[in-house]
Amino acid sequence: MMDVGRHPNIELLTYAEVEDVSGYVGNFKVKVRKKARYVNENECTACGDCAAVCPIVVPDEFQMGLGTRKAVYIPFPQAVPSAYIVNANECLGQNPIACGKCIEACEKRCIDFDDRDRLLNIEVGAIIVATGMEVYDPAVLDEYGYTRYPNVVTSLEFERLISTGGPLEGHLGRPSDLQRPRRVGFIQCVGSRTQDPARGNPYCSNICCMNTIKAAQYLKDNYPDTEITVFYMDLRAFGKGFEELLMRSKSNGVRYIRGLPGEVWEDPVTRNLRVTVENTTANRLENHEFEMLVLAVGMRPATDTEPIRQMVSLSKAPSGFLKEAHAKLRPVDTPTKGVFIAGAAESPKDVRESVTQASAAASRAAILLNKSRFAVEAITAVVDKDLCKMCGRCAEVCPFGAIQWEKKQVARVVSAACAGCGTCAAECRFGAIEMRHFSDQAVYAQIDAILDEDPMHKIVTFACNWCSYAGADTAGVSRMAYPPNARIIRTMCSGRVNPEFVWYAFKKGAPVVLVSGCHYVDCHYIDANRSTTRRMDGLWDGLEKAGLRPDRLLLEWCSAAEGARWQTIMKEAEKKRQSVTVEEVEQTRAVLATLQVPSPRNPRESDENQEAEFACMRCGNRWTGYYSVNLERTCPQCRSNSVRWLRVKK
Amino acid sequence: MPTENLRIGVFVCDCGSNIAGAVDTEAVREYAATLPNVVAAVRNKYTCADPGQQEIQRAIYEHNLNRVVVASCSPTSYEAIFRKCIEGAGLNPYLLEMANIREHCSWVTPGDREAATRKAKDIVKVAVARAHWLYPQDEEEIPVTDAALVIGGGVAGIQAALDLADAGHKVYLVEKKPSIGGIMAQLDKVYPDIECSI
Numbered sequence: 001m002m003d004v005g006r007h008p009n010i011e012l013l014t015y016a017e018v019e020d021v022s023g024y025v026g027n028f029k030v031k032v033r034k035k036a037r038y039v040n041e042n043e044c045t046a047c048g049d050c051a052a053v054c055p056i057v058v059p060d061e062f063q064m065g066l067g068t069r070k071a072v073y074i075p076f077p078q079a080v081p082s083a084y085i086v087n088a089n090e091c092l093g094q095n096p097i098a099c100g101k102c103i104e105a106c107e108k109r110c111i112d113f114d115d116r117d118r119l120l121n122i123e124v125g126a127i128i129v130a131t132g133m134e135v136y137d138p139a140v141l142d143e144y145g146y147t148r149y150p151n152v153v154t155s156l157e158f159e160r161l162i163s164t165g166g167p168l169e170g171h172l173g174r175p176s177d178l179q180r181p182r183r184v185g186f187i188q189c190v191g192s193r194t195q196d197p198a199r200g201n202p203y204c205s206n207i208c209c210m211n212t213i214k215a216a217q218y219l220k221d222n223y224p225d226t227e228i229t230v231f232y233m234d235l236r237a238f239g240k241g242f243e244e245l246l247m248r249s250k251s252n253g254v255r256y257i258r259g260l261p262g263e264v265w266e267d268p269v270t271r272n273l274r275v276t277v278e279n280t281t282a283n284r285l286e287n288h289e290f291e292m293l294v295l296a297v298g299m300r301p302a303t304d305t306e307p308i309r310q311m312v313s314l315s316k317a318p319s320g321f322l323k324e325a326h327a328k329l330r331p332v333d334t335p336t337k338g339v340f341i342a343g344a345a346e347s348p349k350d351v352r353e354s355v356t357q358a359s360a361a362a363s364r365a366a367i368l369l370n371k372s373r374f375a376v377e378a379i380t381a382v383v384d385k386d387l388c389k390m391c392g393r394c395a396e397v398c399p400f401g402a403i404q405w406e407k408k409q410v411a412r413v414v415s416a417a418c419a420g421c422g423t424c425a426a427e428c429r430f431g432a433i434e435m436r437h438f439s440d441q442a443v444y445a446q447i448d449a450i451l452d453e454d455p456m457h458k459i460v461t462f463a464c465n466w467c468s469y470a471g472a473d474t475a476g477v478s479r480m481a482y483p484p485n486a487r488i489i490r491t492m493c494s495g496r497v498n499p500e501f502v503w504y505a506f507k508k509g510a511p512v513v514l515v516s517g518c519h520y521v522d523c524h525y526i527d528a529n530r531s532t533t534r535r536m537d538g539l540w541d542g543l544e545k546a547g548l549r550p551d552r553l554l555l556e557w558c559s560a561a562e563g564a565r566w567q568t569i570m571k572e573a574e575k576k577r578q579s580v581t582v583e584e585v586e587q588t589r590a591v592l593a594t595l596q597v598p599s600p601r602n603p604r605e606s607d608e609n610q611e612a613e614f615a616c617m618r619c620g621n622r623w624t625g626y627y628s629v630n631l632e633r634t635c636p637q638c639r640s641n642s643v644r645w646l647r648v649k650k
Numbered sequence: 651m652p653t654e655n656l657r658i659g660v661f662v663c664d665c666g667s668n669i670a671g672a673v674d675t676e677a678v679r680e681y682a683a684t685l686p687n688v689v690a691a692v693r694n695k696y697t698c699a700d701p702g703q704q705e706i707q708r709a710i711y712e713h714n715l716n717r718v719v720v721a722s723c724s725p726t727s728y729e730a731i732f733r734k735c736i737e738g739a740g741l742n743p744y745l746l747e748m749a750n751i752r753e754h755c756s757w758v759t760p761g762d763r764e765a766a767t768r769k770a771k772d773i774v775k776v777a778v779a780r781a782h783w784l785y786p787q788d789e790e791e792i793p794v795t796d797a798a799l800v801i802g803g804g805v806a807g808i809q810a811a812l813d814l815a816d817a818g819h820k821v822y823l824v825e826k827k828p829s830i831g832g833i834m835a836q837l838d839k840v841y842p843d844i845e846c847s848i
Binding site for chain 1: 724725726727744750752753754755757758759760761762765766768769772773775776778779780782783784785787788789790791792793794795796797798799800801802803804805806807808809810811812813814815816817818819820821822823824825826827828829830831832833834835836837838839840841842843844847848
């Protein structure tokens with residue numbers, strides 16, 4: 001920490017927030033608000049004379065509210081920068097007539113109530129998002145009595161209670177009477193690994209098992225006579241030296257009981273805590289009494305990550321943590337070029353993992369910064385100025401904000417920010433956007449080549465580069481046999497599939513068209529495949545209006561790892577192909593030869609969270625549910641994603 | 651319109667028995683030679699090996715090729731290599747197209763040589779059709795500002811900032827709270843060695 005404050009290459013901006021990020025890889029423009037500190041951080045020597053005279057006493061957030069601080073304070077003794085700060089909301093001195101004692105006490109005259117927020121504009125080539133995690137608040141889990149019973153504390157509060165830098169200066173005491181607890185219980189998985197959203201998160205928070213084992217062992221080291229019991233559902237001690245620490249704590253007498261207490265009662269006289277637990281190893285009901293109970297609380301994404309995520313266009317996993325570009329091969333990259341992730345913003349991590357990932361992120365960023373120039377792959381979008389009708393739809397659907405457009409202005413692509421997904425080209429009704437290396441003409445030539453001989457036996461298949469094409473590769477590598485009728489057209493993203501491509505294929509005699517891409521959580525272009533779904537809804541609607549079978553158009557999401565799913569998709573598509581007759585295809589060609597494509601009926605914003613009817617285009621299943629643009633649709637019966645949205649008639 | 655005077659070369663790979671075991675690659679090669687604007691169709695045992703790549707480069711010179719189709723494996727594994735290969739013979743790397751007749755054909759169509767061969771021919775045909783619409787592309791180079799922003803001053807942000815700064819880059823470390831340190835600073839001891847956190 002100290003090194004950061006001293007490093008000549010680091011400009012440390014504390015008590016500061018990123019307000020806006022614009023630009024693109026290599027050339028980000030960032031607005032930072034450095035909030036008024038009211039203490040000159042360069043001059044302050046952290047002598048503490050100001051705090052000594054400050055009359056305002058408030059709970060100390062660093063000590064988890066277990067200690068107090070003044071309105072002028074230093075967050076903790078080793079803080080960097082080593083400087084005090086005035087919390088303006090608590091201080092009386094905003095009106096110097098009311099107080100101003102600290103100003104008088106400060107010999108160096110560091111305190112300045114005229115200090116104001118400063119806006120800084122900085123330019124950087126790379127961004128590392130390390131916004132961390134937050135501790136789960138167990139107050140909602142009423143059965144554990146947290147906040148009702150003073151001697152039920154969280155694991156982070158326990159850290160402060162036992163710390164030499166804590167309010168008790170290292171002499172562990174329990175909150176109700178500051179007496180040292182002789183019997184301490186730990187409850188694991190609080191707010192983690194639950195399927196009930198009211199009780200926490202479904203994922204494992206990764207660090208709580210080891211944190212408890214550490215705490216138990218540390219307690220034993222310092223107070224060997226303490227009886228310690230840990231209640232758990234699984235103990236996950238999988239890292240280097242972890243199992244050894246678990247064994248050490250066991251040999252020192254820490255008891256581990258498989259089973260989580262259902263409820264906690266407090267003895268009103270002793271303020272001790274009683275728990276009843278089903279010991280699932282011994283298969284019996286047990287009662288335990290503790291003087292202090294520690295809840296091993298899980299972790300959740302930091303609230304402050306969300307605005308940053310939106311500023312730099314990152315995706316998030318269903319858990320809410322930031323999504324990396326690739327779970328295995330690009331774990332610290334993000335879909336936005338030039339932006340990297342470090343630490344617990346990506347998933348709950350301990351110190352060692354955070355440091356490892358941070359070094360990886362720094363290295364990835366350094367690879368970029370070491371180049372004076374950066375080559376952008378030539379697959380970006382290009383606007384034809386003569387064809388552009390200045391409607392701005394392209395800018396609306398671009399997941400990367402790479403298209404600049406203003407009313408009555410021709411759209412302009414910032415190629416450095418363009419990732420080449422092509423959803424803008426698919427959206428443009430005027431054919432004004434061309435994708436370099438993935439042109440419309442090339443796609444039409446591919447469709448022609450597929451269908452100009454023996455079209456009845458072909459399934460025109462669009463596959464996105466990252467997931468479904470790679471899923472088909474995985475099926476191949478795993479030698480998963482499937483019918484030989486699909487012909488794949490690779491696009492970077494399923495969002496590239498212009499509805500015109502699909503109409504054209506049917507016009508040319510395709511019995512079945514299949515569009516495939518990444519699952520919503522995996523979309524390599526943030527959310528471009530939401531546009532795919534919207535266009536598919538329009539196509540299904542259009543096919544029906546034209547008197548054609550909408551279920552000849554299929555939509556499937558398949559990740560790069562889902563070879564078996566690809567195999568199923570292929571088999572099902574082939575079944576669908578066999579259901580199409582020569583007469584039907586002839587009729588389709590006749591209808592489409594003269595048809596003006598009807599305007600598509602898609603879900604609108606007002607349909608969000610509204611009840612809707614869904615119809616599976618693969619198996620014919622129909623059901624009602626709620627529509628949300630970000631909800632991946634899957635048929636509950638056959639697991640297909642060929643799920644058509646239908647507005648419920650009121 | 652596609653470029654005039656297209657001269658397309660198709661290189662069909664046996665991949666040992668990986669492709670040739672399920673697909674009649676010679677029949678695919680013969681078929682490829684009949685496709686429009688294909689002036690050279692060559693079969694190799696291993697196209698990605700040095701001799702295979704040399705053969706591509708030789709054919710580019712010999713037949714004055716201006717589009718290259720490699721019918722072998724997935725572009726996700728070998729496109730980069732073949733792009734370099736044709737670049738070495740003076741062609742723009744974007745003039746390459748791959749026809750995936752291994753992962754998407756021979757490996758998933760066992761025991762039906764006729765169907766697999768028919769599919770492989772089709773895949774090559776589609777790739778040749780696409781090759782008609784490939785153009786040389788220049789990769790745009792943009793300048794890079796030699797500075798980094800690290801958002802968050804917890805242990806991860808601290809480490810990332812220090813590494814980048816030590817590597818000689820300017821770093822702005824932005825932390826919302828009045829001090830860096832994050833949750834790590836609140837921990838008394840850290841596992842597995844039970845050491846101080848700060």
